Amino acid sequence: MVPLAAVLASFVIGAVILLMLGADPIEGYRALVDGAFGSPKALSHTAMKAMPLLLVGVGICIAFRASVINIGGEGQMIAGAIVSTVVVLNVGDLPPLVLVPLVFCAGALGGAIWGAIPGVLKAYSGVNEILSTIMLNIVAVQFMNFLLRDPIMDPAQKTSGRIPQTERLSANADLPILPGASRLHIGVLVALAVAVFVYVLLWRTALGYRLRAVGHSAAAARYAGMPVKRTIVAALTLSGAMCGIAGAVLVFGSESHRFVTDGSSVGFTQSAGFNGIVTALFGALHPLWTIPSSFLFGGLLVGAETMQRAVQVPKALMVGLNGLVVVFVVSSERLRRVLRERADRETNRRADHSVDDPATGAGRSTDSSVSGPLGTATP
Amino acid sequence: MSDFFTLASLVFVVGSGIRLATPMLLAGLGEAIGQRSGVLNLGVDGVMLLGAFGAYYTILETGSAVAGILVGVAVGLIMGLAYGVITVTFGAEQGISGIGIYLFGLGVSDLLFQKQVGTPLPIRGFSDWHIPFLSDIPRIGEMFFQHSVLVYMTFLLVPVVAFLINRTTFGLDLRAVGENPAAADSLGVSVARVRYSAIMIANLLAGLAGAVLAIELGIFQQNLTNGQGFIAIALVYFGAWRPTGVMAGALLFGLVSSTVLQWRTLGIVSGAASSLMAMAPALLTIVALVVISRTVGQPSALTRPFDRGK
Numbered sequence: 029m030v031p032l033a034a035v036l037a038s039f040v041i042g043a044v045i046l047l048m049l050g051a052d053p054i055e056g057y058r059a060l061v062d063g064a065f066g067s068p069k070a071l072s073h074t075a076m077k078a079m080p081l082l083l084v085g086v087g088i089c090i091a092f093r094a095s096v097i098n099i100g101g102e103g104q105m106i107a108g109a110i111v112s113t114v115v116v117l118n119v120g121d122l123p124p125l126v127l128v129p130l131v132f133c134a135g136a137l138g139g140a141i142w143g144a145i146p147g148v149l150k151a152y153s154g155v156n157e158i159l160s161t162i163m164l165n166i167v168a169v170q171f172m173n174f175l176l177r178d179p180i181m182d183p184a185q186k187t188s189g190r191i192p193q194t195e196r197l198s199a200n201a202d203l204p205i206l207p208g209a210s211r212l213h214i215g216v217l218v219a220l221a222v223a224v225f226v227y228v229l230l231w232r233t234a235l236g237y238r239l240r241a242v243g244h245s246a247a248a249a250r251y252a253g254m255p256v257k258r259t260i261v262a263a264l265t266l267s268g269a270m271c272g273i274a275g276a277v278l279v280f281g282s283e284s285h286r287f288v289t290d291g292s293s294v295g296f297t298q299s300a301g302f303n304g305i306v307t308a309l310f311g312a313l314h315p316l317w318t319i320p321s322s323f324l325f326g327g328l329l330v331g332a333e334t335m336q337r338a339v340q341v342p343k344a345l346m347v348g349l350n351g352l353v354v355v356f357v358v359s360s361e362r363l364r365r366v367l368r369e370r371a372d373r374e375t376n377r378r379a380d381h382s383v384d385d386p387a388t389g390a391g392r393s394t395d396s397s398v399s400g401p402l403g404t405a406t407p
Numbered sequence: 408m409s410d411f412f413t414l415a416s417l418v419f420v421v422g423s424g425i426r427l428a429t430p431m432l433l434a435g436l437g438e439a440i441g442q443r444s445g446v447l448n449l450g451v452d453g454v455m456l457l458g459a460f461g462a463y464y465t466i467l468e469t470g471s472a473v474a475g476i477l478v479g480v481a482v483g484l485i486m487g488l489a490y491g492v493i494t495v496t497f498g499a500e501q502g503i504s505g506i507g508i509y510l511f512g513l514g515v516s517d518l519l520f521q522k523q524v525g526t527p528l529p530i531r532g533f534s535d536w537h538i539p540f541l542s543d544i545p546r547i548g549e550m551f552f553q554h555s556v557l558v559y560m561t562f563l564l565v566p567v568v569a570f571l572i573n574r575t576t577f578g579l580d581l582r583a584v585g586e587n588p589a590a591a592d593s594l595g596v597s598v599a600r601v602r603y604s605a606i607m608i609a610n611l612l613a614g615l616a617g618a619v620l621a622i623e624l625g626i627f628q629q630n631l632t633n634g635q636g637f638i639a640i641a642l643v644y645f646g647a648w649r650p651t652g653v654m655a656g657a658l659l660f661g662l663v664s665s666t667v668l669q670w671r672t673l674g675i676v677s678g679a680a681s682s683l684m685a686m687a688p689a690l691l692t693i694v695a696l697v698v699i700s701r702t703v704g705q706p707s708a709l710t711r712p713f714d715r716g717k
Contacts, residue, residue, distance in 0.1 A: 045515075049522055097502045099449070149693070154700040158449065158502050159644055162637045163696075166689040169634075170682045178679030294513075294630055302510055305503065342521035344629075348514025351453070354507030359497040 031310045034356035035324075038349045045348075051339035063334020064327030070334075072212045078326030079281070080105070080274040080297070082219045084304025085311060085318040086226040087139075087270030092313050093230060094263035095243035100146060100161025101271045101301025102293045103168035104139040108272025109279045109296070110172060111138030113194060113287045116280075117180060120198030127200045131280050132218060132273055139272015140265045142168060147264030151257035157264065165301075169293045176289045193288040203281045215277040219322075222270060226315040229266075239263055274300060299347060303329070306350045309357045325350065410673045414546065420665045421550040428661025429561045430455070430620040430632075434639035435646070435653040436568045437612025442643055443572060444605035445585040445708035446494055449505025451613045452636025453512020454486045458617030460516040463627035464523060466530040475532075476557075476618050483614020486512075487607040495602045498712030509636070517629045524627070532622035533557060557619045562654070564612075569650040581605055585706035588713040598713045613639075641692045647703040656695075660688045 043053035064074050084101045091098035098104075112134040116127065142164060149155035175181075176192040185191050203213035230236040241249040242259045250256050278296065279287045289296055307325050311318030328350075332343035410416060434451050441448050448454075461482040462475035469475075490508060493499045533555045542552035572578040583591035584601045592598050613636065620635070621627050638660060646652025667684045670676045676684065 045518075099502070099506065149697065153697045155693070155696045156644070156700070156705075158447075159641055159696055160693055163641060163689040163693050166634055166637070167686045170686040170689075173682035173685075174679050177682060178677065181679075292630060292633055299510070299513070302506055305506055306510070309503070340522075342518045344514045344517035344521060346514065348511050348518060351507045351510030351512070351514060354510065355493055355499070355504050358504045358507065359493050359499040 030360040031312065031321075031353075031357055034353050034360065035310070037356050038352040041352060042345060042349045045345065046339070046341055049341055051341045056335045056339040056341060059338035060328070060331035060335040062331070064331030069210075070330065072209060073330045074323060074327040075212055075216050076281070076326075077330050078322040079215050079219045079277055080300040081304050081307045081326055082223055082318060082322035083274035083277065084271050084300055085307035085322050086223050086315045087267040087274075088305050088308035089311070089313045089315050089318060090226060090230065090239065090270070091263050091267035092308065093243045094239040094259065095246070096147075096150070096260060096263045096267070097158050098143070098146075098161055098264060098267045099158055099302075099305075100143065100164050100268070101274075101304050102297050102299075103161065103165035103301070104142045104268040104271035105275035105278065105297050105301050106165075106168040106172050106293060107138040107142035107268070108135035108275030109138070109287055110168075110175060110275075111135065111141075111272070112276035113180065113197065113279055116197050116201045117194070120200060122200060124200045124202075124204070127198070128203060128214070128280075131201050131203075131276050135272045135274075135276025136269040137272065139275065140269040142272070143268015144261060144265040147261035150264070151260040165293060169291075172289055172296070173291055176287065180287075182286070191288070192291070193284075193286045195286070197280065197285050197287070199285075201280050202285060203277070211283070213281050215281045218273070219277070220319065222273065223315045223319050226270070230315065235259075235262060271301060271304070274304075298329075303347075303350055306354050309354060411670060411675055416669060416673070418546050418549050420662065420669045422553070423668070424658065424662035424665035425551070425562075426554060426558060426623060426661070427664045428657040429558050429623070430616040431635050431639050431642060431660055432654055432657035433561050433564070433616035433619060434613045434636055435642035435657055436564055436650055437609035437616070438640055439643045439646070439648055439650060439653050440568065440572065440581070440612075441605050441609030442709055443585045443648060443706055444581050444602045445588060445706055445711060445713070446602055446606055446609075447501045447505065447640075447710045448490060448494075448508075448606065448609055448613075449502055449640065450486070450490065450508025450512065450636075451505075451639050452632050452634060453509035453516075454483055454610050454613040455617035455620065455632045455636045455639075456512045456516040456630070457486060458482045458614030459621035459631050460520055460617075460627055461614070462618030463530060463621040464519070466532070466622070467524065467528060470531075472530075472532045472622060475530075475622060476615065479614045479618025479621075480611055481614070482617075483611040484607060486614065487610030490610060491603040491606045494606070494712065495599050498714060501710045501712075513630060516627075516631075520627055520629065527626045527628050529625045530622070532625060555623065557622065561619070565650045565654045572650070577601075577604070582706075584713075585708055588708050588711070592713070592715060598715075602713075638688070638692075641689075641696075644699060644705070645692050645695045647699055648706065656692075659691070663688050 046053040046056050063070055065071060088098060112131045115130060115134040146157045146160040146164060149160050150157045180194050182193055182195040203215050206212050238254050238259045241254060242256055246256050307322045308318055311321035328346050332346035336343045434455055438448060438451055458479035462479040465478040466472055466475040493504050494501050535553055536556050538552040542548040580596045580601045583596060584598050588598045642653050642656040645656035667681045671681045
């Protein structure tokens with residue numbers, strides 16, 4: 029209920045913005061819905077747009093459930109795209125049956141590495157993962173720019189156009205188009221399978237139990253003998269892997285079948301690393317609810333383009349409204365209650381720490397190293 | 408490489424490094440004040456973008472750079488009020504709500520730019536003010552005393568903010584609220600009022616930073632800040648929550664950027680290699696974070712909403 033109210037509230041504000049810009053909100057929103065869900069073609073576009081959102085979203089579910097705030101989706105997507113692209117540039121001759129699964133695995137590997145770094149830094153050095161993931165986003169963007177401007181640049185571009193992009197990647201790695209579809213490719217099935225996988229992981233495996241236990245209370249998990257630090261690393265690694273798959277899908281499911289940069293991360297990811305957070309929050313951090321959520325937000329992003337044509341209001345409006353959805357969801361009463369309960373637990377934990385170590389008071393160092401920001405955050 | 412180590416080139420690098428550091432420093436000083444009160448604002452980049460567009464559009468329409476600055480400040484104050492309501496009144500999770508603010512700023516600034524302006528037209532800001540006598544000192548004057556008034560103002564803010572945090576009653580309340588809000592509350596300090604004030608100042612400076620960025624560059628475009636707001640947040644950690652530390656970090660980032668630009672201009676490094684070098688400040692920040700997390704404690708109540716009932 030809360031997320032729905034958040035979306036409605038955002039759209040009311042969106043309507044005010046539309047009115048202020050001299051556009052008819054009803055006409056605009058009709059075009060939006062029509063462009064997103066009104067025809068088979070629209071639905072196919074929406075599914076395409078939903079794919080990276082779903083993959084990043086379920087990754088965010090893993091991290092946030094473990095009370096680890098992963099802001100690094102953008103960088104992890106880029107890392108996944110880089111590793112999968114490099115793999116295909118080297119072994120592009122493999123038959124599609126081998127190469128396509130390899131693309132997904134390579135993407136997951138790249139994202140996992142880029143997620144594991146902040147995980148290790150948080151667990152073993154007490155580095156706040158919000159900060160480290162933001163920094164790693166910057167590193168990934170610049171590394172992508174470097175690679176696409178020289179080492180893996182299209183040889184034709186090196187002599188002529190100088191567009192920072194790869195050559196047309198091996199056709200064997202093209203994500204197969206689904207039967208009867210024009211653009212919709214196998215990535216959508218993979219994304220759905222990944223969402224189910226993450227659900228099973230979180231609620232049907234020992235690791236998932238540990239992830240949620242650490243997210244609930246790192247202190248309790250530690251008393252229960254769980255390897256808290258390793259679990260934090262696992263949370264960010266797995267979260268990154270999902271984002272990495274999204275990055276690979278963006279390259280090999282694109283129409284140009286190239287990896288292209290405009291120098292910024294937004295240019296490659298279309299902010300999916302951030303919008304995936306919106307998607308996951310709207311899906312109540314549940315991997316299966318994130319499926320319809322991603323479809324909704326994918327639809328809004330696609331429909332925004334139709335709206336742009338219908339009432340001449342740039343589609344950037346939707347990015348802004350997504351931001352409002354986040355703000356409304358996290359400000360909502362229900363979350364406040366949950367967070368307050370966490371705060372209680374944290375207070376108890378802090379009390380324990382001060383008993384353990386009166387000299388440093390609040391047990392500062394342990395705090396930042398083991399509790400997640402939802403934990404540190406609220407405590 | 409020998410082209411780079413000429414006096415003229417080095418003077419130029421230092422001068423432009425200082426200019427590049429200015430918006431990050433402004434936003435970083437604001438973020439430091441906010442974090443000292445226990446509030447993390449991840450939305451700096453979004454507020455900067457809105458402030459930048461506000462200032463840009465105002466100057467485009469009125470031709471007055473002063474009006475542009477004022478609008479940037481006003482945008483910051485409005486966003487500060489909103490963020491205060493979200494994080495103090497509603498006690499929302501700060502890491503996530505900040506991302507919401509970022510997306511809002513990213514989308515809305517782009518929306519308004521495309522709708523109201525469309526093609527990027529240049530604006531004229533403040534002409535450089537050569538400080539009498541000081542600017543005449545060979546080299547030194549060129550590096551430090553031939554900037555826009557915005558640059559001087561920003562660097563003057565460093566001791567001002569340090570004084571505010573360390574030597575005033577408000578600063579004492581600020582630090583108390585950031586370290587132990589319950590204790591501050593029991594002594595009659597209104598945690599909410601102090602945090603609201605800190606957030607308003609922080610966002611004011613973020614809006615101003617955006618305005619300064621747009622004026623210095625003379626243009627606006629989608630995602631003009633390109634993550635500078637996020638760097639400003641890192642600077643606060645880098646500088647261990649001290650204004651002088653933030654300044655050191657901002658100068659380091661600025662100097663690395665201007666060095667890279669100069670090397671590219673001189674053809675010392677290729678475009679590709681300059682991207683590789685642009686990774687350096689971020690990597691350095693991560694190293695700094697590792698060191699700092701072992702030696703310096705962050706404000707104890709950072710990111711913790713205060714609820715008096717508890």
